[in-house]
Amino acid sequence: MSSTLKDYIETQDSLLREAAEALPHQFNRCTYPLGSIRQPVYLCLTCALPRGICAACSVACHTDHEQVELFPKRDFCCDCPTSALHHPCTLHTTPEDENTTNHYGQNFKGVFCRCGRPYDPNTERETMIQCLACEDWFHESCCNLRERPDADLPLSTNEPQAQADPQPQSDDVDDGASDASSSDLPPPLIRASDYDSFVCASCARKIPTLLRYAGTNGCLVVVRDDVSAPWRVIRETKNETVDVDVPVGSKRAHSSSVEGPEAKRTRTEGSNPKSPCLVPPTNSVAQGILIASKPDLGTGDVFLTEGFRDRWCRCGSCLPSLEANKFLLLEEETYEPPDDPDSGLSLEELGIRALSRLPRERAIDGIHAFNAMRDDLLKYLRPFAQEGKVVGEVDVRAFFDRLQEEKALGVARS
Ligand SMILES: [Zn+2]
Ligand SMILES: [Zn+2]
Ligand SMILES: [Zn+2]
Ligand SMILES: [Zn+2]
Ligand SMILES: [Zn+2]
Ligand SMILES: [Zn+2]
Known part of the structure; x- marks a missing residue:
């Protein structure tokens, strides 16, 4: 089968639209009935601290609230449907008693690492590492893997040198620097x-x-x-x-x-x-x-x-x-919202698979990631369409490979 990308995009556009509509169904169930499991947990700063909500509730019930992603926490039961949160759960509508077995470490107060700093994804320049045991997050510099990035230095010393490589194009990524989460950081002592x-x-x-x-x-x-x-x-x-x-x-x-x-x-x-x-x-x-x-x-x-x-x-x-x-002794299982078995959407599946291949601590909230990926993919494919070029599996793969490389940079791992 060969078609120009214009056709391809038209088909994919509608398929992706369907996919985007179908995808929320994976997020339509609160994990509360599953009890205490290892799952991605979100902190809702708007509702209550220290409490945590599941991925589905973070999307469905707390959409407009200020949230912090805590990534996987073991033995955790969603607090959204419980009386601990006054905001009603839209997914699990039976009111439940407060959870008694959840462990709320300092992350549930919005602070991380042994230095006890808050985490702001927009300004944090360091990769953070999750402890396998306590599941708290640590800055590389707090583990002596690197100097603390110079965000705290006066801008005058910081700014000019940092821009030695102005606006690096994603196409000519310098392999030598690919282990640095930010283009101007040297690699950590242990990569x-x-x-x-x-x-x-x-x-x-x-x-x-x-x-x-x-x-x-x-x-x-x-x-x-x-x-x-x-x-x-x-x-x-x-x-x-x-x-x-x-x-x-x-x-x-x-x-x-x-x-x-x-x-x-x-x-x-x-x-x-x-x-x-x-x-x-x-x-x-x-x-x-x-x-x-x-x-x-x-x-x-x-x-x-x-x-x-x-x-x-x-x-x-x-x-x-x-x-x-x-x-x-055993690698733990981490709950992920179930895949839609009937999707049959090759591009979507490819995308989901690309995301699920990321180490789970690096995988970000599925639906946000999916939406961002879809937008990026369409942007990536558009020049093909304009030139009337045929898009092959190689091209789609190249996109996901690049996506994965980008995800691997600068995002915390455990
Ligand atoms: Zn929930
Ligand atoms: Zn909330
Ligand atoms: Zn909820
Ligand atoms: Zn720290
Ligand atoms: Zn620990
Ligand atoms: Zn022994």
Whole structure:
């Protein structure tokens, strides 16, 4: 099938219009009946603090209210239909009692990180990192990954240099700078692609097994030798000889075959309380920072590299503190509004899939993202139409690849 883009756009325009009308149906259900689940949570500054609402309610019930996206929080039940919020829920119309099991950390008061600053998506220049354990968000600079961006400096020193690359065109993105969230920021000491999960120091101190691993292979810690020395990353224990391999058979067999919770559970149960402890030799520098708390020499935050869940020792003394923090053993499921199975809209599906491929902490509120994406896509396709060119799958893919790259920059990850 080949058609000019003009036809294509006309078709897609109407399909996208339908899609936009159909999409809200994914947001027409409050998650309250699902109970306490891990889901994206929104703070409504207009209604009540500290309370949280689900994605559907943020769109349907609190449309004109001032909101802050908190991203996923575990064991959370939507507060919108409860008596804690006076604004009536338009989706779940049965009034419910206040939730008693929700945990409202400082994010629910609108402040983030150990520095306790509020978050403003319009002015925040730093990438923020979510702690796997407490799910609070931390500035890269507060983890000593980079200098604090110079937003606080007087404009006279800041402005001229920052514009060395005026209005970079999205087409000629400089790959060398692609890890910086803002065109004038150098890359952080540990790049987002260098680790899988992050556990803040105050959480790490409460998890004995993780604490023992800090500063060993795959559990990176940022330190400096004295207050005038540069920050550096401990990537592994020196003289390390112990190879922390998971017992043969448990790792490969499951990761390639089944992905269900069953398979993951089997892996956990594979531990033998009598097996010898396989924790690598502890790293004394990291231990010193975490146990003696020397903030000048490091925060004690731990960056866990890919595959960390398979590497823990599961002996009788190591396993209990891991099991008490299940997210260290099993990747959690995060609720997303269900896809419409009958959509059959190739472009829409492509878009939804592109968005869902983003790590979930980077994915932004679906409907806003979809609308923005649709607008961008149409803008992208319009020149094709004007020139009467045929648009191919390659062109559409190029768009989504670029979209994904843009999303990967400057948006927080966990
Ligand atoms: Zn809700
Ligand atoms: Zn509200
Ligand atoms: Zn609601
Ligand atoms: Zn901070
Ligand atoms: Zn934490
Ligand atoms: Zn052990």
